[in-house]
Amino acid sequence: MSFLQLKNIQKSYYLGKEEFKVLKGINLDFDKGEMVSILGESGGGKSTLMNIIGGLDSKYSGDVCINDNSLKHDTDKQLDEYRRKTIGFIFQSFNLISHLTVLDNVLVPLEMTKLSKRQQIKRAKELLDKVGLSDHINKYPNQLSGGQKQRVSIARALAGDPEMLIADEPTGALDPENTTEILQILDNIAKEGKLVLTVTHSEKVAAYGTRIVHMTDGRIDQDKLLRNQYEASQKPAIESKGLSFKSVTKMTWDNLKYNAKRNILIIFGGLIGIFSVIFMLGLGNGVRGYINHEIYSQVNPNSVQIMHHNKDDHSSFTSSDLNRINKVKGVKSVQRGYASQGVQFKYGKKTAQSSYLSSSLSTTNVDNIKHGTKPSDNEVLINTSAAQGLNKKNPNSMVGKTIQVTFTDMKAGRPFPVTSNLKISGIVDSQSPITIINFATIQKELNANGIDAKTNYINAEIDGGVKNVTPVQNRINKLTVNNKRAYTVSGAGEIVSTLNTYINLAVYVLAAIAGISLLVSAIMIIVVLYISVAERTKEIGILRALGATKGNIRMLFVSQALFLGIFSSVFSVVLAYLLQLAINSGVNGLIDYSIIQVTPGDAIFGIVIAIIINLLASILPSNKGAKLDPIESLSAE
Numbered sequence: 001m002s003f004l005q006l007k008n009i010q011k012s013y014y015l016g017k018e019e020f021k022v023l024k025g026i027n028l029d030f031d032k033g034e035m036v037s038i039l040g041e042s043g044g045g046k047s048t049l050m051n052i053i054g055g056l057d058s059k060y061s062g063d064v065c066i067n068d069n070s071l072k073h074d075t076d077k078q079l080d081e082y083r084r085k086t087i088g089f090i091f092q093s094f095n096l097i098s099h100l101t102v103l104d105n106v107l108v109p110l111e112m113t114k115l116s117k118r119q120q121i122k123r124a125k126e127l128l129d130k131v132g133l134s135d136h137i138n139k140y141p142n143q144l145s146g147g148q149k150q151r152v153s154i155a156r157a158l159a160g161d162p163e164m165l166i167a168d169e170p171t172g173a174l175d176p177e178n179t180t181e182i183l184q185i186l187d188n189i190a191k192e193g194k195l196v197l198t199v200t201h202s203e204k205v206a207a208y209g210t211r212i213v214h215m216t217d218g219r220i221d222q223d224k225l226l227r228n229q230y231e232a233s234q235k236p237a238i239e240s241k242g243l244s245f246k247s248v249t250k251m252t253w254d255n256l257k258y259n260a261k262r263n264i265l266i267i268f269g270g271l272i273g274i275f276s277v278i279f280m281l282g283l284g285n286g287v288r289g290y291i292n293h294e295i296y297s298q299v300n301p302n303s304v305q306i307m308h309h310n311k312d313d314h315s316s317f318t319s320s321d322l323n324r325i326n327k328v329k330g331v332k333s334v335q336r337g338y339a340s341q342g343v344q345f346k347y348g349k350k351t352a353q354s355s356y357l358s359s360s361l362s363t364t365n366v367d368n369i370k371h372g373t374k375p376s377d378n379e380v381l382i383n384t385s386a387a388q389g390l391n392k393k394n395p396n397s398m399v400g401k402t403i404q405v406t407f408t409d410m411k412a413g414r415p416f417p418v419t420s421n422l423k424i425s426g427i428v429d430s431q432s433p434i435t436i437i438n439f440a441t442i443q444k445e446l447n448a449n450g451i452d453a454k455t456n457y458i459n460a461e462i463d464g465g466v467k468n469v470t471p472v473q474n475r476i477n478k479l480t481v482n483n484k485r486a487y488t489v490s491g492a493g494e495i496v497s498t499l500n501t502y503i504n505l506a507v508y509v510l511a512a513i514a515g516i517s518l519l520v521s522a523i524m525i526i527v528v529l530y531i532s533v534a535e536r537t538k539e540i541g542i543l544r545a546l547g548a549t550k551g552n553i554r555m556l557f558v559s560q561a562l563f564l565g566i567f568s569s570v571f572s573v574v575l576a577y578l579l580q581l582a583i584n585s586g587v588n589g590l591i592d593y594s595i596i597q598v599t600p601g602d603a604i605f606g607i608v609i610a611i612i613i614n615l616l617a618s619i620l621p622s623n624k625g626a627k628l629d630p631i632e633s634l635s636a637e
C-alpha cells in the first residue's frame with residue numbers, strides 16, 4: 001500500500017454552463033522518501049492536481065487516499081487538520097506573511113502543534129539554521145532576497161513536521177544558483193523520509209527528483225524513475241492542534257503594530273464617539289448634581305405639604321387626617337400647618353413684604369439661618385430681602401427687633417388683616433420670599449382677632465434620603481376617605497425629582513446624539529475590516545493552506561475589531577477623566593462644584609458599548625474573510 005494514492009482524479013471548471021475538463025483521470029501512487037517532479041506545460045493541470053492533493057480543493061471526482069484513507073468524505077475541519085498534519089506548502093511566490101518577521105512566519109505552523117512555546121521557538125530556529133538563515137530571523141520578508149524568502153518558506157513548510165511537501169514551482173522566481181541550493185534542500189528533505197512533490201515546467205529542475213511524472217492536457221503521459229527513492233521516515237510526527245485564541249490575537253496584534261499609523265487614526269476615529277457619550281453622561285451627572293445641590297441648599301426635600309385633594313375644600317385638617325398620614329410607611333412625623341399669601345412688615349416708617357407665610361420651618365433649610373435662630377412663640381423668621389427692606393444698611397441688626405406683621409385670613413366670608421407685633425428671631429438666607437411664624441403663635445393671633453384657628457395643610461417629614469420622597473408621596477396620594485382620594489402632596493422633593501427626570505432626559509438625548517458618532521465609528525470599523533480582509537486575502541489563503549480553520553480566520557478579524565474597540569474606549573475614558581480634571585479645576589473659581597462627574601459606571605458603560613459595537617461591526621467582514629476560498633485567496637495579488 002502506497003502512502004499517497006490518486007484514483008481516477010477528474011476535475012472540471014465551469015464557465016457558465018460550459019465545462020472545461022482540466023484533469024481527465026489521474027491514477028498515481030507515491031511513497032514517502034520520494035522526490036517527485038511533476039512536469040508539464042503551462043495550463044496542463046499540475047497546480048489543480050496539487051491543490052486537490054493538498055486538501056485545498058475538494059470539488060473533484062475520484063479519490064485521494066492517504067495510507068488507504070480516503071479524503072473524499074472529510075469535512076472542512078478534517079481537511080484543515082489534514083493540511084496541518086500532513087502537508088507542507090512551498091509556493092513559487094513564497095507567500096510569506098509580510099507583517100510577521102522571519103521567525104514569526106516559521107512559528108505560525110508551529111503554533112498549530114502541541115509543542116511548548118519554548119520548543120516551538122527552538123524548532124523554528126533550528127529549521128532556519130538548516131536553511132542557512134539564522135542571521136536573518138528578525139527581518140521582515142521585504143528585507144530578504146528571493147532565495148532567502150524561499151528558504152523561509154521551506155522552513156515554514158517543514159515546521160509542523162508534515163509527511164508530504166508540495167512545492168509548486170519552488171524555483172520559478174530564482175536564479176540558477178539559488179535554484180540549485182533550494183533543490184538540494186528539497187532533496188535533503190526527501191532523504192529524511194518525507195514525500196516531496198515538486199511542480200515545474202523545467203526539465204532541468206525535474207531532473208533533480210527521484211522520479212518524473214509528466215502531465216499533458218490533464219493526463220499522465222509519462223512516469224519515469226530517475227533513481228532510487230529514499231527510505232520512508234518512521235519517526236513519530238509532532239502532534240498538531242488548532243490555532244489557539246492566543247496565537248490568533250498575537251497575529252492580530254502584530255498586524256496592528258505593522259500598520260500602526262493607520263490604526264492610531266482608526267482608534268482616534270472610534271474614540272470621538274465613545275468619548276462624547278461618556279463625557280455627556282459625566283456632564284449630566286455634574287449638572288444634575290449641581291442643580292440638586294443648589295435646590296437642597298435652599299429647601300428641605302424631605303418635608304412635604306399635604307392639602308385636600310378637592311381644591312374647593314378649605315376645611316381645617318382634623319386629628320384623624322394627621323393620624324392617617326402619620327401611619328403611612330416612611331412618614332417620620334406630621335405637624336399641623338398654616339399658610340397664607342402675602343405678608344406685610346412695618347418697622348418704624350420702614351415697610352417690607354413677603355409673598356408667603358408658613359408655619360413650617362422644616363420646608364426651609366435650617367442651615368441657611370445665618371443670623372439669629374428659629375422662631376419660637378411670638379417670634380417671626382424673615383428672609384434677607386425683607387430684612388433689607390426694613391434696614392437697608394444693616395439688615396442683620398434687625399434680629400431681636402419687634403416689628404409689626406400683617407397677614408390676611410377670612411372672617412365672615414371676607415378677607416381680614418391680622419396684625420400682630422412679633423420679634424424677629426432670625427434672618428434666613430433664602431431666595432424664596434418666605435416668612436415663618438410657628439403654628440401656636442399664628443393660632444393665638446387668629447383667635448385674638450376672633451377667627452377660628454384652622455390647620456390649612458399638614459406638614460409631613462419623610463424618613464431617609466430624597467429617593468424615599470416620591471414613594472411616600474405616592475402612598476399619601478393613594479389614601480382615601482369615603483372611597484375618594486383625600487390628599488394631594490407637594491414639596492421640593494417632587495419638584496427636584498421632576499427636574500431630575502427632565503435633566504436625565506436631556507442628558508440621554510445628548511448622549512444619544514453623541515451616540516450617532518458611535519454609529520459612524522461602527523461603519524468606519526466595518527469599512528476598515530473589509531479593507532483589511534481585502535488586504536489580507538493572501539494571508540488568509542496562506543493560513544488556510546497551513547491548516548488554520550475558518551473559525552481562526554473569523555477570529556483574526558473579530559480580534560482586530562476587539563483590539564480597536566478596547567483601545568478607543570480605554571483612551572476615551574482616559575481623555576474624559578483628563579478633561580473632567582481640567583474643566584472642574586477651570587471652573588473652580590466660578591462655581592464651587594464639580595460640574596463634570598464621570599462615574600466608573602459611565603466609563604464601564606462606554607467601554608462595554610464600544611466593544612459590543614465593534615464586535616457587531618466585525619460580523620460581516622469576518623464572515624467574508626472566513627468564507628474566502630483558500631485557492632482563490634492564495635492567487636490574490
Ligand SMILES: Nc1ncnc2c1ncn2[C@@H]1O[C@H](COP(=O)(O)OP(=O)(O)OP(=O)(O)O)[C@@H](O)[C@H]1O
Nearest residue numbers: 013014022040041042043044045046047048049201
Ligand atoms: N478557478 C479556475 N476557473 C477556471 N479555470 C481554471 C481555474 N483555475 C485553473 N483553471 C484552468 O485550468 C487549467 C489548468 O490550470 P493549472 O493552474 O492547474 O495548470 P498548471 O499546469 O499548473 O499551469 P502552470 O504551469 O502555468 O501553473 C488552465 O487552463 C486554467 O486556465
